[in-house]
Amino acid sequence: MRNKENRLVITFHSTTEAMEAEKRLKELGVPGRLIPIPRQLSAGCGLAWSAPERERENVIQSVGLMQLSFEKMAVVQI
Secondary structure (H helix, E strand, O other): OOOOOEEEEEEOOOHHHHHHHHHHHHHOOOOOEEEEOOOOOOOOOOEEEEEEHHHHHHHHHHHHHHOOOOOEEEEEEO
């Protein structure tokens, strides 16, 4: 069994928003990737951006800088 770790998870209203966020965050070199929504969360879309919790400030700044639309941001153990 894999060890769980705290991850910063960002949910989106739509798949289009999730795909746009992935493209733009990767262009900036922000660590993370799209994942299926963890069962602890719910959202309008089945995809979420997951990044190491230690990158929290970097991700928050990048999302704000790019004015990305998202539904919720939370730290989840996955």
